[in-house]
Amino acid sequence: MFRNYLITTIRSFRRNISYMLLNVFGLALGIGCSLVIYRVITYELSYDRHHENFDHIYRVTRADHQPDKIEYGSGVPHPLGSALREDYSFIDEVAKVDYQYGAIVASWEGDVQLRRLNEDVGIAYAIPGFFKVFTFESISGDLAKGVEELNSAVISDEWAKKYFDLTDATLEQAIGKRLTINSKLSITIKGIFKAPPKNSDFPFHLIIHYHNLKDMNPYYEDGTRWNSTSSSTNCYVLIKNETDKAQLLASFPEFVKKYYDEDAVEELEFGLQPLSDVHFNGEYENYGDRTMDMRLIMALGVVGLFLIITACINFTNLATAQAVKRSKEIGIRKVMGGHRGQLLLQFYSETFIITAIAALISLAIAELFLIQLEDILGYRLSINLLGNPQMLTFLVLAVVSVTVLAGFYPSLILSKMNPVLAIKNKITSDRHTGGLSLRRALVVIQFAISQALIIGTIVVLMQMRFIQSQPLGFEKDAIINVYIPDQEHPQTLETMRNRLLGVSGIEAVTFSLGAPLAGSNSNSNFSYPDGGVTDQYSANFKIADENYIDFYGLQLLAGRSIRPSDSLKAVVINEQVMHIMGIDNPAEAIGKKLTTGFNGNKEVVGVLKDFHIFSLHSELRPAMIIYYPGAFYEMGVKLSTTGDAVAKIDNLVAEVDKVWSETYPDFIFDYDFLDKQIADRYQTEKNVSQLFLIFSGIAIFIGGLGLYGLISFLANQRVKEIGVRKVLGASMGEIIFIFSKEVVVLLGVAFVVAAPLTYWVMRGWLDDFAYSTPFSPVFFVLAISVSLVIALASTGYRSFLAARVNPVESLRSE
Template identity: 40%
Template sequence: MLKNYFITALRNLSRNRSFTIINVFGLALGISAALVLFKIVLFEKSFDTYLTHYDRLYRFTKKVVSPNSVELEGGMQNPFAEAFKNDYPDLGIPVRTFYIGENQLSVQNVTGDWSHFEQRDGIAFVDADFFKLFDYEWRVGDSETALSKPNSAVISESLAEKYFGVTDGGYDRVLGKEMKLNNELTFFISGVVSDPPKNASLPFKLMIEYESVEAIFDFYQPDSWTSTSSNAHVYFLANENVTGDQIRSVLPEMAEKYMPEGENETIFQLQALADMHFQPEYNTYGNIAKSKDFLTGPIAIGIFLILTACINFVNLSTALAVKRSKEVGIRKVLGGVRNQLVLQFLGETFLITILAMLFSMGVAELVMTNMEDLARYNLSLDLLNDTPLLMVSVAIVVGVTLMAGLYPSFILSGLKPVAVLRSKGQSSLAGNANTRRGLVVVQFLISQVLVICTLVVISQMKFFEKKDLGFRKSSIVTFPLPSNEADKLDLIENELMTFPGVEKVSFSFASPLSDNNIGSTFGYAPLETTGEFDAAFKVIDENYLELYDIELLAGTDISEYDTALAEALISEQALKLMGLENPQDAIGETIRSGFGGSKRVVGVFKDFHNKNLRNKVDPIIMVKYPGYYYEGALRFEGSDNEMSGLIAKLESAWTAQFPDIIFDYSLLSDQIMQNYEDEANVLRLFQIFSGLAIFIGCLGLYGLVSFMANQKTKEIGIRKVLGASVGQILNMFSKEMLILIGIAFILAAPIGFYLMNDWLSGFEYRIELSLWVFAAAIGFTLLIGAVTTALRSFKAATSNPVDSLRSE
């Protein structure tokens, strides 16, 4: 019997090749997209689970409350770890880490000269106990002593190969080798370890003894409880039988004991390592943390795509049922029972699903190994070693077989043999038309929701590009400064100003909208507040405002001759916190500053966005500190062709002053859009999957129109004999399509509005949802649906009526 089912299934699939191909292709698209999405979700949920002490690992964080803000921070004060270890030695082991990411590394070549390389990730300073918390496989060296000496470092296999050419496993040759970091710190290799896996929250490849950070980080204050870097984190391995609540219970005592009086309230917190990857509100290395909502979206889209593919299968199968009605009748006359027929048709569905799964696995593998630009990592199916994904794949095959196969199976197996053998199979199937229409509505409901989401994300991205940020962002080139020696900066400025089109050169800590910010506090004596106001401090020179076109509302710019470094410019937001309305009233006033002492206000400037548009504008204070100039910028008014000459000039001036540093530069406009990389990836995902949903939906619509054409074969023949034109026949099919897409849109519009309004609520500055988005969605879907309907119905409208009426 099973052999008969299998042979019959193959014959039917072969006999109806076009339907088979469409079914396999539609299912494969839905399944492959779902596999990719589910693999991404499983990967994101796997972060750090490989660690031996995963359940006992934590990170200390803090909440800082000021009169104007509440800040959640992952960065911790440098003395915290040692103080906690001394006060509570029985609770566990605290470990400091300081991640610096992209920097320059140098190694000596065979001639004894130093060769310079740009290392874009993986550089960190860590405590000697780091390897007690985080697992690495040791190739050479001792985890207990590798970081016990000053300026010692442990390097990964990939970096040992990159910088020392070790490809034969002889890692012992690397021990004792010297390297330089930014030409400021010389360190030696004391161990080689495996590379961290892709799902590591701490992607460290070069780990340097922690105290060496002082050589390269000007803000390092080893004993300060009032200074924090966002890159300085403290991780904690709890002793066995020590719970998270026990650790949290002592944190208030830590704050009370060590935080100086007069500082803003600081609340120390404990974050389980298992939660760290899903709490992006606390900063993480490389900003790889994802909100838990991120996981919901891919799962929902994956399920919807599979559902859409199953609906497509059902519609095509029922369209084919008319042709198979006599087969069912003959089987029943010969003794076939309904259960046998259901199993036969389910077997055919299972065979198609298996073919689709095999095809989709190849497509999914191809996509996952080439998606680094979209997801920042590449993946692989690897079903044999990925039990959760294997279970998901099996569930997909079983689920798709049942969802896609049960309805057509029961419809076909339920046909009356007498009716179908009298050629009334068509009328027997007609009663299920509303079910098929409902399935098409569900397909286009899903498609239109995705189209609405795509259009909203596109609009928000265009808003990011066009939004006035309060400063100039075009025609500005920025470049890092390895040194802030005044004579070198003067030479660079003079050299650049000789190039035609260069209007201004400025040196500062960072551009107006930069991740590199100095957060500190300020106070104003006439106000009696508890604590000081949080503010973003910008270190600038006298050319900064003019270069970036930042509008000065009152007073003067910072002075070139402010040698006492006592002047300050404040923003409108800072003015409001001082309780003043008129910018002129602030000129000459003195403010207390947590960054460099008291300052005299010499100017008030218009607010600008110092963070991306997800966040509100901070109060900003600008001060002059030449010792903190880490970035140069120039404004260039010239053609694109002249830009290449300018960059060559800039590189020449750079190399003359910093011959041992790799030259680098970037366009400010590009830097700004990098702030919205996550949104750009969301857009690409929506574009891809809404396109898939629409395409699969069109296959379902094709199935419905095919069914209608089979049902109305004789009706069409009679209409044509009575003089109906091709256009009138096409119109008969189009009305059905318009009604179904219209119903789908009525349901999709409120769903899309709710979802995207919720997404947009995460932005302080956002577009308003407008009617054109929904009009464009329905218009686009109608156009696609009309084309699909026309392609299938045109064949029926142009067929010879003699062929359909001959049997009458």
């Protein structure tokens, strides 16, 4: 029986090759794109699930309650981990870890240096309990014992091969080898672990004894200060009992009261964040330096579903448009004894074969897309059906679902045709194949989906454009930032500055903790008791030299800039701080005294116009600028953009490299452009906008195929009407207008459905930004205009074919 169905199906395909190709191509695109989206979603959802205790690991988080807001963070004081271990016996294990960005790592064989590289990421400092909480596969040695002593460390197999020229067979030779970090810390390798997978927010390749932080980070000190926190210092706890978890949360207020001042009880709140939330919660940072909002994942899933639905609608429209052509075949089958069940099976078999062929083609489409999307996604994925049962299951379910959804209505309509009418050629499209109402409804759904995707894409693109054009309150163009490895010799910095300023094309040089909007930040509390402001507010302290304000073009409203003689006693504030002080006139703030948690009281010597210190997701924040050479970790160099200087940017960077490398011969020069650093903060939004643009275009294309099916249906239904109109003198343009009018009406109905829903969804997305582009009616005008152009273009060809048919052919049977 199946052989008979297969032969009949092949014959049907040969007679309707264009119908076959349109169906296969439309379904292949829909299934292929859904495979890509499913692969991306499952990859994002798989982050850190390789840890055996995944469901029982929690990060201790912090909420700082201030008079005007609550600030959330994952950075905790260094002694918190030890205190939790001592105070709560029901905690199964505590993992205290600090992750340092950027270091010069050198490997040694005795006194001979083997390799020296600049590592941006990969170095962590942890206590032995870290390996009892997290799963790192040991290759050699006991990992927990490997970090029990000072100057001891464990290394990944990837780094062991890189630094000691080893292979899988000789990895154990790394045990006992020596590495140096920034020429300050010498460590001995005591264990080797398998490098963490790419889908991990713990990209550690070198894990060192926790207390060796004192050799690398001056903020660490003795590790016992409770009033000092860093976002790089995190504490994780392993709690397998839900009751114990609830008990820990309930006891945190008493914990704060025990280790902090009395005032902190009302201001500080500790919480627990599940490991499953670390990759998706943008309120907190993670060591992978990237979060993926769960709403974006859901949006991608909806797009994938839309693509499948659009492809199924496309199939239904094309299949029912062919129903009249197959009416005699169906009538003969019924007269010869074929019952409805057999016909249903026949048509479902055809649908399954088409879907199966489309699914095979979709694999190639998906692989091609994943290769092309690598730069957008930031990682390389593959479908790999044989090695990924989850993907194979999804593909099988997709084929079955598409077969059922796409084949149900055409099979139902075709199988119930009256055989007498079919043989007499009395089957009409409007009365016997479901009429126009369903097809119109399906096309409206397609249009609504397409327009929703277009509007969403336009909003995302306009928001990205808004972000890139929004003034930040400081200059960011033609500025490179370079890491400074030595803060102990200020005169070295002045010598380097003078040498750089002697290079033609270099306009200015400044030293600081970081640029106005940078990843390196220092925060502390402040109050203004003399003005009656006794509540503690949080401010961002920008540690900088006397050239910083002019270098970044910050606008001084009153007073002066900071000076070397100010040390830590004077401060330049922004308008946000001034308003908290209750002062409206910048000149009145000069000379006022602030109480701060950053080394005591400060005198206000200047007031700056507000500038952004975080991305546009956040509102303007209080900021202060102080002079403190001990925290100058970054050098800013402003390059000239006048004359032919732009063409010589590479030469200028090479000059900076030369001076810097001569100043610090034991380190490797590494730089980045400030405007690129800022743009990278919106990389997720940029990537999402590109994905939406791509998949929206594909959904629109598939919808265009569906429109072709509808116009084919209308042309078959109205072939004699068109012939009569031509005989009576109607022009080709007038006939094409008949079909175009139908499309315009359906497009309008779809717009009424899509616009309100899309507005609600995208308005919520824009609300995540403190500063966002206005939701303009232009977005909707653009969406419907684009849809109209594409719709008319996709229907034009089929309308043209219908209009140029010789009326003698269409009216001959009359």
